[in-house]
Every structure is written in C-alpha cells, then in structure tokens.
Amino acid sequence: MKRKTRVIKLGEVPIGGDNPITIQSMTNTITADTDSTIAQIKDLEAAGCDIVRVAVANIDDAQAIKDIKAQINIPIIADIQYNYRLALESIKYGVDGLRINPGNIGSLTRVKEIVKSCKERSIPIRIGVNSGSIKQEYLEKYNGVNAKSMVYSALEQIKLLEELDFYDIKISLKASDVPLTIESYTMMAEMRNYPLHLGITEAGPAWRGTIKSAVGIGSLLSKGIGDTIRISLTADPVEEIKVGREILKSLGLLNQGLEIISCPTCGRTRINLMEIVEEAEKRLENIKGHMKVAIMGCPVNGPGEAREADIGIAGGNGKVIFFSKGQIVKRVREEDILDELIKEVKKIDNL
C-alpha cells in the first residue's frame, strides 16, 4: 500500500498522494545550447519521461529555460547549486520546480526571497541530501555517513522552509550504497509526509547501475515508499527512462508498453529463442498500450505462460504454437514467427 503524502504539482504533473509514480531524468547537454537540450528532452519525452531537470550553472542557462519550455511538453526543473540569483532567474523564465538546498545559498534574506517567488508561482522545491554532501556538523554528531546524518541534515534544510510557511517540498536522500539509501528514505518516511524523490546516486554504468537502482528503488517502492524516481546511469539519459519504466512495470505500478515473458532456454529448446526474443523486443518497442507477450521454448512448460499472456508462443521442433488471449490460433514455422507475431500484435494494438 502506497504511503500517504502531501501532493505537490510540477506544472500539470501531480506528485505524491495517490498519484501515479512519475519518472524523471536530467539532461546532460549545456542547458543554454537550446537546440541540443530541446532535442534531448524530446527523446526523453518519447521514451516516457514525465519530468526533466536541467543544470542551471549561469545566467545563460536560466534564460534558456524560456525557449526550452516553449518547445517541450513536460515540466522542467532547474538544478541550482549555490547561486540564489540563478534560482530567481529560473523562476522568472518559467521553470516548474527548483532543486536547491536553502542552507547552501547564504543569508535568510535570500531564502525568503526564493520562497516568496516560489509561493507566488506555486513552484515546489526539492531538498536533496546525497551521502557525499552531508554537513560536517552532522557527520560529527552521528559518527559519519549513515541514515541519521543524512536524514537530520535534510531536516535542517526542510525546517528552514517550514519556518517560512513553505510546504511545497519533496525530498531526496540518495547514496550510491543501496542499504544506506533504503534506510534513509525509510527513516524519513516515518518523520515527514512530503513526497519522496527516489534514486541511487552515481549508480554507475548502465548494466551495474540498472541492477543497483532496481534493487534500491524497487525495495522502497514495494514498501509503498516513493512518489517519483530518477535512475542515475553513466549512459544516455533515455536509458534511465527505460530502466525506470521497467522497474515500475515489474511492480505493477505502470501498465503501459511491452512486457516480455521468455524462458531461459534449456536442453528442450529446439528453436533459436534468444535471437527471436531479441528481435521481437526491437520490433515491438513502440507498442502503444500495455501488452504481455510470452515467448517460450518448448511445448512442455511453454503453453502455460503462453496462454496467460495477451500473445503467447510455445516453441516446438521447427514449429511453434501461437496463442492469442488464451486460445490457440495457429501453428507456424520457425522462420515465420516474427512476422506472425507482429500480425497478431497488430490485431490488438496500434503498433
């Protein structure tokens, strides 16, 4: 059961409460290079990204938000490090959300200015503590990097906003260590009801990072904790969206796109299953709705899974049995499997 939180809105996208879990990514272009940034955001949108974050490192980046926003369809968040003026400029140019820690920007007057501006335009702020950026004071008080030092470091930032009567907040507590991340978010979930932005930070290259993210984010989501997710991979950001979608699909939190069920193959397999599955995945990538396709290697264990799927194939010796919605519809030769699969899928989905 999903944890109840406050609801915030990034543009038209609600986060928290009973709303669907959203997937975010961050561009890796120079933000002020609007052509490249817009092109990358459009690729992210096409892959299913709900919210995008851009780095705002100077005034050109902040100003670019206006042009970028005019050409994209998803909310945009400005990632600000220390310069409160860049936060104010980003707001002026139409950003939908800020990622900034109020404790990093100097005087209370500056924090007040940002809060005032965010309130006027209903712009939420993400407070984010990473295991590498915990304040010295908390490291000393709680004996190093651990869930307590992360959570209390974030609470200090949160209190700064709460004291100014600002509650449009979401929180992230990311570490590259999976158990630490899980413990930190779990602890925060018991202390505050703000929506949580989940992520395993600096998770690494695509393959390893995917596994770490799936274990960390998946564990939290399965406990009902988490409202929006970002997968951090050293890879094309579009890969982050694909991974995020698969994590949500595997937990039944997203019913969209292709779900492939395929067996690991064994000594009973008499068709070239690996090649068929790989090709099917490519050809069915753009499925519009939600579809379960089972591709199984033999007539012994294959038919059970094939019957349960929207479209199912159970391999045999050179020939396979096709199922559609639980019924056997035909038998086809191995060389015709992919074409016949596409035909059957098209009867159900506007591929």
Ligand code: SF4
């Ligand atoms: Fe082997 Fe058949 Fe199971 Fe595939 S479905 S692993 S071929 S027993």
